Amino acid sequence: MKPWRANIWRWLAAAVLLAIVSLSLAANWLAPAGYAKQYREAADAPPSHQHWLGTDEIGRDRFARVLYGTRISLLLAPAAALISTLMAALIGGLAGYLGGAWQRAAMAVTDLFLSLPWLFLLITVRAVMPLNVSPLFSVTVTFLLLGLLGWTSAARVLCASASSLRNSDFVRQARASGIRGVRLFWIHVLPNLKPVLFAQFWISVPAFILAEANLGILGLGVAEPMPSWGSLLKELEGLMSVGEEPWKFVPLVLLVMVVTSFQLLLSKQDEVAA
Amino acid sequence: MARNAIARKTRPAILLSIFSLVLCLGHAAAQGELHFCLRAEPKTFDPLKVEDDASISIRYLTGGVLVRMNRQTQALEPELASSWKVSKDGRQITFKLRGGVQFSDGTPFSADDVAYTVQQLMDPALHSPTGDAFRSGPGNVETRIISPTQISITFPAPVAGLDRQFDQVAILSAHSSKKEMAVLGPFMIDDYKPGSTVLLKRNPNYWKTDAQGRKLPYLDSIRLDIQPNRDVEMLRFRRGEIDLINSLDGESFDKLAANSPQLVHDAGPSLDTEQMWFNEVARAPLPGYKKNWFRSAAFRRAIAEAINRDDLSRVVFHGHAQAAIGPVSPANKFWFNAKLKPQAYAPDAALKTLQAEGFRMENGTLKDKDGNAVVFSIITNAGNKSRERMATMIQEDLQKIGIHLNVVTLDFPSLIERMTQTFDYEAIMLGLTNVGLDPTDQMNVWVSSSDNHQWNPSEKAPETAWEAEIDRLMHAMASSADVKKRKEAFDRVQEIAVEQQPFIYLVNRNALSAISASVHGASPVILAPQTYWNIEQLSK
Numbered sequence: 001m002k003p004w005r006a007n008i009w010r011w012l013a014a015a016v017l018l019a020i021v022s023l024s025l026a027a028n029w030l031a032p033a034g035y036a037k038q039y040r041e042a043a044d045a046p047p048s049h050q051h052w053l054g055t056d057e058i059g060r061d062r063f064a065r066v067l068y069g070t071r072i073s074l075l076l077a078p079a080a081a082l083i084s085t086l087m088a089a090l091i092g093g094l095a096g097y098l099g100g101a102w103q104r105a106a107m108a109v110t111d112l113f114l115s116l117p118w119l120f121l122l123i124t125v126r127a128v129m130p131l132n133v134s135p136l137f138s139v140t141v142t143f144l145l146l147g148l149l150g151w152t153s154a155a156r157v158l159c160a161s162a163s164s165l166r167n168s169d170f171v172r173q174a175r176a177s178g179i180r181g182v183r184l185f186w187i188h189v190l191p192n193l194k195p196v197l198f199a200q201f202w203i204s205v206p207a208f209i210l211a212e213a214n215l216g217i218l219g220l221g222v223a224e225p226m227p228s229w230g231s232l233l234k235e236l237e238g239l240m241s242v243g244e245e246p247w248k249f250v251p252l253v254l255l256v257m258v259v260t261s262f263q264l265l266l267s268k269q270d271e272v273a274a
Numbered sequence: 275m276a277r278n279a280i281a282r283k284t285r286p287a288i289l290l291s292i293f294s295l296v297l298c299l300g301h302a303a304a305q306g307e308l309h310f311c312l313r314a315e316p317k318t319f320d321p322l323k324v325e326d327d328a329s330i331s332i333r334y335l336t337g338g339v340l341v342r343m344n345r346q347t348q349a350l351e352p353e354l355a356s357s358w359k360v361s362k363d364g365r366q367i368t369f370k371l372r373g374g375v376q377f378s379d380g381t382p383f384s385a386d387d388v389a390y391t392v393q394q395l396m397d398p399a400l401h402s403p404t405g406d407a408f409r410s411g412p413g414n415v416e417t418r419i420i421s422p423t424q425i426s427i428t429f430p431a432p433v434a435g436l437d438r439q440f441d442q443v444a445i446l447s448a449h450s451s452k453k454e455m456a457v458l459g460p461f462m463i464d465d466y467k468p469g470s471t472v473l474l475k476r477n478p479n480y481w482k483t484d485a486q487g488r489k490l491p492y493l494d495s496i497r498l499d500i501q502p503n504r505d506v507e508m509l510r511f512r513r514g515e516i517d518l519i520n521s522l523d524g525e526s527f528d529k530l531a532a533n534s535p536q537l538v539h540d541a542g543p544s545l546d547t548e549q550m551w552f553n554e555v556a557r558a559p560l561p562g563y564k565k566n567w568f569r570s571a572a573f574r575r576a577i578a579e580a581i582n583r584d585d586l587s588r589v590v591f592h593g594h595a596q597a598a599i600g601p602v603s604p605a606n607k608f609w610f611n612a613k614l615k616p617q618a619y620a621p622d623a624a625l626k627t628l629q630a631e632g633f634r635m636e637n638g639t640l641k642d643k644d645g646n647a648v649v650f651s652i653i654t655n656a657g658n659k660s661r662e663r664m665a666t667m668i669q670e671d672l673q674k675i676g677i678h679l680n681v682v683t684l685d686f687p688s689l690i691e692r693m694t695q696t697f698d699y700e701a702i703m704l705g706l707t708n709v710g711l712d713p714t715d716q717m718n719v720w721v722s723s724s725d726n727h728q729w730n731p732s733e734k735a736p737e738t739a740w741e742a743e744i745d746r747l748m749h750a751m752a753s754s755a756d757v758k759k760r761k762e763a764f765d766r767v768q769e770i771a772v773e774q775q776p777f778i779y780l781v782n783r784n785a786l787s788a789i790s791a792s793v794h795g796a797s798p799v800i801l802a803p804q805t806y807w808n809i810e811q812l813s814k
Contacts, residue, residue: 131651
């Protein structure tokens with residue numbers, strides 16, 4: 001019988017996620033004026049009946065921007081995290097499982113990637129990208145880059161985990177039973193790497209959202225006027241105190257809620273119950 | 275006995291009076307330490323090599339000059355020179371110097387020091403940025419010492435605004451062993467901790483006195499903390515750790531004003547401009563039809579008409595900016611062409627102008643006569659919030675006439691590379707900081723052969739008739755000693771700039787500052803150094 005408390009937390013997490021996703025999908029209906037419309041007479045206004053979360057510095061409705069930004073970040077940040085986690089699993093997990101020269105070679109490549117000056121690479125990427133691209137193209141390229149470049153640290157962790165699994169008793173037993181190669185990796189090693197994979201995935205999601213905001217300095221990231229959680233979180237930079245304009249913290253609260261909910265929903269049931 | 279009793283009674287009063295007098299004298303002589311931040315490390319303390327803002331600040335506080343432009347009235351006033359005369363041809367200036375003046379180390383000041391300074395200033399091996407303003411033509415500068423208090427300096431060619439240029443020339447001692455550390459200004463360098471602090475202390479030999487005959491400056495010392503982070507500077511001001519902030523952005527100004535309106539000062543529009551321009555470089559890697567748009571004055575004028583500058587000033591700068599009129603801010607009282615009127619926000623007129631050029635609207639999108647949708651990008655430097663916001667607002671303004679603008683923010687080096695090397699851009703938005711009032715400072719922007727002629731740098735010959743006309747007028751302005759003729763020439767340059775819109779001027783930012791209530795005598799102005807231009811008169 002399943003512990004009831006575990007189910008409650010999972011249901012709650014599912015409800016929160018469903019509510020956030022539904023709100024973001026209903027953005028066209030809830031905020032028909034859109035995320036780009038500038039109410040210049042009411043710039044930087046506090047919450048009101050017309051603007052539930054106030055307006056930003058140039059008068060755009062913050063509620064609309066949060067809804068549309070949620071849609072973008074919820075879709076693209078987990079997608080980038082998935083890419084990086086899968087790459088880490090493939091490179092790190094397989095290297096650890098195979099051991100020997102494979103492991104040394106994979107870790108050498110990983111170390112090389114870790115030591116490369118990515119800032120300059122990203123500047124080069126920006127330099128070769130055309131200036132006249134749509135905001136959607138810009139944001140997709142950004143998250144794709146984050147996904148393709150963000151696997152290295154996770155690969156090292158997964159390599160170590162897979163390496164320890166390789167010499168564990170149950171793997172030896174499976175091997176003695178005649179299970180080998182990809183089948184052994186798929187059935188016995190990979191399922192045991194799942195907790196590490198999930199952890200890496202969930203660490204990557206907020207990290208990528210913030211990285212996207214910071215990549216704006218290189219001309220990558222979400223281009224104006226399109227919103228994202230990253231660009232909305234940048235509003236917090238100039239705040240002098242938490243109590244000054246608390247409604248600006250909504251994107252941060254949403255980010256925490258989404259990441260926590262996903263963790264509760266997808267973690268092992270007994271872990272949640274504990 | 276009675277006398278003793280009186281004496282006993284009056285003694286405490288006399289002692290108290292003497293104590294008070296000592297205190298008063300002490301107060302007159304020592305009035306505290308002014309504390310504020312430099313936003314970067316000063317690169318040099320040699321006043322002739324100064325180029326960066328931090329070093330300029332140190333030079334202003336320590337250097338003694340022959341003439342000084344009053345930052346409030348914008349008039350030239352005598353300092354170490356009690357009078358001066360510029361020859362009719364603008365090549366020669368004769369100074370009559372004050373007598374009895376000493377450097378901070380006690381070395382006497384004379385015409386020898388002025389001659390030595392001018393020789394150093396014009397020495398090609400020194401590469402003095404201050405000296406560049408005096409290099410009007412080939413040949414040597416001649417100095418003739420008429421007497422210890424009189425000197426004549428002759429330049430090979432006329433120097434525009436010759437007397438005003440000496441506002442930037444801090445006089446060095448020809449004889450002191452302390453070299454540039456011997457100064458004639460109100461303060462001298464006492465201590466320097468790289469990356470941390472520059473401590474200035476009062477120059478005991480400073481020559482000026484106030485109306486009551488008290489020696490100036492009033493302050494004992496100035497502590498300059500090197501602090502590049504503006505948020506930290508703001509926080510320290512709020513905590514009372516520093517006494518002033520020389521320039522604030524509109525947002526910080528309003529936040530401070532909300533709690534302490536008496537501490538913030540808006541001196542009105544400054545000389546600084548924010549502007550955008552199109553790439554008009556013939557070899558730029560752009561499609562031909564876009565080059566045609568950008569090189570069309572009508573297209574540029576239409577864009578200028580479609581931008582709501584009042585909204586930019588009100589929303590982005592919180593009202594602490596004015597819609598720009600042209601290349602010169604109205605704050606530059608003499609050189610601003612008062613005939614020019616602000617560009618009205620007129621999207622309908624902009625559309626008509628474009629339609630007259632063959633553009634047409636199709637389903638809300640503007641297309642040129644060949645059917646190309648009018649889409650272009652504008653680059654600005656990432657991290658500059660006000661420019662990013664202006665670009666986003668212009669994006670919406672242009673959308674109203676069917677133009678799609680892509681806003682791109684780039685790191686500054688990448689932007690400069692595109693602007694000056696690869697010319698791989700369509701439009702750029704940046705600001706121009708004008709320090710001097712004289713238009714000769716803008717020669718490098720307006721002359722078509724200049725590297726800083728941003729919309730089309732280093733032209734071998736002027737590519738358009740109006741650029742040729744600007745070249746002619748700028749050279750006439752710079753080589754004439756007749757102020758009236760110079761003004762007429764530069765007025766016409768401003769008119770051409772507004773007609774042709776090579777730069778689309780957006781706003782002139784206001785000079786915003788914050789000064790602690792403990793500082794007395796401050797009167798912020800628009801010209802640098804805004805808050806401490808009258809440093810000798812400040813006290814705490």
